[in-house]
Amino acid sequence: MLYFVARRLFSALSVVLATLVVTFALFFIAPTDPAAAICGERNCTQERYNDIRENLHLDRPKVQQFAEYTAGIFAGRTFETSGVVQDCKAPCLGFSFKSNRPVTEMLASRIPVTVSLVAGYSVLVLTIGVFVGSMAAKRRGTTADRVLMSSTLVLSSIPYYIVALMISLYLTILYPILPRGGYTPLSESPGKWFAGLLTPWLVLGIYSCTQYARYSRGSMVETLSEDYIRTARAKGLSDRVVTYKHALRSGLIPVVTIFGLDIAGSLGGAIFTERIFDLPGLGNLVLSSLTTYDLPVIMGVVLVSSVILVTMNFVVDVAYSVIDPRVRLS
Amino acid sequence: MTAPANDASKGPQDAMVDTVPSEGGVTREQRNPAVASRERRTTAMSPSGETPYLVVEDLTVQFPTADGLVSAVNGLSYSVPLGRTLSIVGESGSGKSVSSMAVMGLHDRKRTRISGSIRLGGDELVGLSENELMKVRGDAVAMVFQDPQSSLHPLYTVGNQITEAYRVHHKVSKDVAKKRALEMLDLVGIPNPIRRFKQYPHEFSGGMRQRAMIAMGLVNDPKLVIADEPTTALDVTVQAQILDLLNNLQKEFGSAIVLITHDLGVVAEMADDVLVMYAGRCVEYGTAEDVLARPRMPYTWGLLESIPTVSAANERLRPIKGLPPSLLSLPGGCSFNPRCPYADRVKGERCTTDLPDLLRVDGAGAHTSRCHLHDKASIYEAEVAPRLG
Known part of the structure; x- marks a missing residue:
């Protein structure tokens, strides 16, 4: 039984990890440039746009961005916007482009x-x-x-x-x-x-x-x-x-x-x-x-939904094995 | 369809020496149990001549279907004393399982019409309410089913199922019931009962499963055990062990056994009395010796002839030609007549027009058969017996 639970837990975690990668890819596949979205349409100068790109680390390699995003979820991270440092605590999913509130809090x-x-x-x-x-x-x-x-x-x-x-x-x-x-x-x-x-x-x-x-x-x-x-x-x-x-x-x-x-x-x-x-x-x-x-929020919701889904499926799997003892063997 | 239903008890030479008027056509609901218990008699004899525990009289089981009324059992009468075994033999669909399900009261009431009488130790079962029957089921009467693989619940441990059976009829704690279950597992020859108690049916082998099934059936020390083809689903080598087990347990508990089977080898080994069924009716009834050594009905001859023997290895098998008739449209006269190779020896059209009564074979004794043939004994001795080798 313990082995069964451990195995199911492992496969559940890999699903969450896969979702994490896919949602992160949204950042680059989405038909909108995150920096342009934050910058807005009216007062956006090239200078401000570049500034935002740099603050969001959009100019860095994608792997590094992913590492930072993932690290943020587990350990928290800080964002610096025009000299103002914002601290984003442990399950950090970034800040909303629109309301500038932490996604986690929302x-x-x-x-x-x-x-x-x-x-x-x-x-x-x-x-x-x-x-x-x-x-x-x-x-x-x-x-x-x-x-x-x-x-x-x-x-x-x-x-x-x-x-x-x-x-x-x-x-x-x-x-x-x-x-x-x-x-x-x-x-x-x-x-x-x-x-x-x-x-x-x-x-x-x-x-x-x-x-x-x-x-x-x-x-x-x-x-x-x-x-x-x-x-x-x-x-x-x-x-x-x-x-x-x-x-x-x-x-x-x-x-x-x-x-x-x-x-x-x-x-x-x-x-x-x-x-x-x-x-x-x-x-x-x-x-x-x-x-x-509002990409960070969308990513956050998708990620959380996938965690809810995986958790529920895990519960179902365990329930299944409680109902039917034959399941544990296979 | 309904007219001949009562002939078994109407016949003047009836085996049961029946004096109670027939109750054919009266359903459970209409019968008053109080009246029924006043009719209880203790004089009915089984072919082997002892006071019976189970007495079935003129039992008719019918199922109304969209195509019409199916009479699965028609005017069946038999009896079994304690410590004795009655074998009910017949092809699939002959009504042998249906009749014993009726003894257990397992038929769906809304879809079944049961009439006649089933008395257990003198108490009438036909007409009892579902709640009253529940108390009898599993306690005084237990059933061992054909396929232990599908008859045991796959999701409960074997121990759980046996203790459950015990606690339905005994108000005892789980520990007491567990002790009893372990005792039973040991009794039916399951090694290491304590470990086996916690296992699921799929962790048992076929023979062990049937042993567990028997342990479950006998846990309440029933006076009557109905074994419905208990060895059919088992390996041949295991079959003998299970039969031995049943035999030994019967000696120990002294219970009556109704053994339903189509295997005449099993009959020869186990039965005191034999009842042969065809198309819902009893066609031959007597002691095992009478029926197996002096059969007096062409259908029984056919059953005996269809047993393959080693000595006749080079010969073709001799099946009974044709198929059992549909219970919706039984042939007129004797139900067996379309398949009977001896029907042309009866004068006139009697085989196709008159249903033969269940008559005493020798005009005396308890051996009865249902056949118009006059010279049954000489035909058997001259033609059938030599072929049996």
Whole structure:
């Protein structure tokens, strides 16, 4: 088990490292010159432009720049702009071109928003989605099962952002049944944190729950017909124990696999959700940075997203091996 | 389809000397368990002549499907005393597994119609609620399944599965259950039980897995063990070991065994009584000696003839020609008639029009068979026995 975790950890770190290289390359592939972007359009003289290039070390070899960027992340670094020295502490991702604030600081306030959103989403799909699917599998062929499954099909064939906009419009503004979206840090007020995120969670979660219900139903129908389920019943176990202990454990394996693949998608969904409910998360930040070519911020968001993604996938891998002991061997 | 269902108990010469009126067509829901228990009798005899523990009478199992009603088991009656083994023999789809699943109450209630009577130590099982059946399953009756590879849960340790089986029926702590499980693992001949307890089924070999399965089945000391082709998925060399194990455990626990198999070699080794099934009906029933040495039904002859022998190495195998009939549209008369090589020896069209009753072979004794042939004994002695060598 320990060996398994260590191996997965190693591969996770190499993915982060690769992302680091690729995002850094953005600096040079991007259709904008960073120095020109900082310099602005109006008061930019050749002298000032050269000055900025020199301060950002853009005139140095690319390998050295990368080394400095990477070193900044682990040890911090200093920037000197026209004689003013700015200290950038340990996980240094540079300064925003536009606001001149450290990127790390900008991200720090936004990561909890996106993480809250994705975590709530995960809890919803893995509980309600899986539970609904299991119930449908147990009652397969009945009217309830058919109604449930066809309604999930209808719901999941409407594009997500339309569902989100409609719910937001009808249920929080026109008929304020649900609280409006907003973000209050968890440490400040757990109640407000929950209330503000409830609608975004439901919107993002229920939409995916329909898909998870379908995956789980399919997987559970298959599992329930396994020989070892018959064995479990032959032991004299109750229907509930057979379904939610013996069948669900095997039935979860494909669902967890899909969940692992789906996490990237849920981060994408988070961008829409943050936009629609105006939550100050990473998605909103990256959208506004893209329009202003604020490269350090974009790089920062991509890097942090990849770390979130890799972490979640690592958790999924470990969860997978906890569910299925056979995974640890291979 | 439904009319002949009760003939086994209607027949005047019926083996069970049945005096209880037939209950064919009555479903579980309609039967009142209280009424049923008043009907309990202790006089029913098995072919080997002892008071039985399990008595199955006029059991009919039907599945409504989109294409019509499938009668998987039709008017089946048998009984097994404690300490004895009944072998149910037949091809795939003959209803041997379906009937024993009915004894365990493992069929999906919504999709199955069960009628007749299944009595365990005198208590009626047909008509019991799911909760009442749950208490019987795994406790008084245990089942050993065909393929231990797929019948053990792959994600739980063997020890976990055995202790679970014990704790369903015994309110004991995990430690007590573990002690019991280790005892059982040792009893079924698994070396190093303490290490094996913590392992998963995929870490066991086929034979060890089946031993673990048997340990799980017997952990509650059941009075009746239903073994559904317990050796089919195993290596030939391991098969004998597992059969020996079952035999020894039976001697130790004194339980009744229903052994479902299509392997007549297994039957010869294990069975006290034999019941041959074809297309959902009993076609021959008697002691192992009667059925194997003096079979009185062409289908049984066919089964015996299809066993390959070493001495006949250069001869072709003699299969029973044709395929088992679809249970949706059974042939008229005797279900076996389209495949029966002796059907033309019966006068008239009786084989295709009348379902033969399950009659006593010699007019006495408990050996019964379902066949219109008049001179079964002489045909067997003159034509079939020589071919068996």
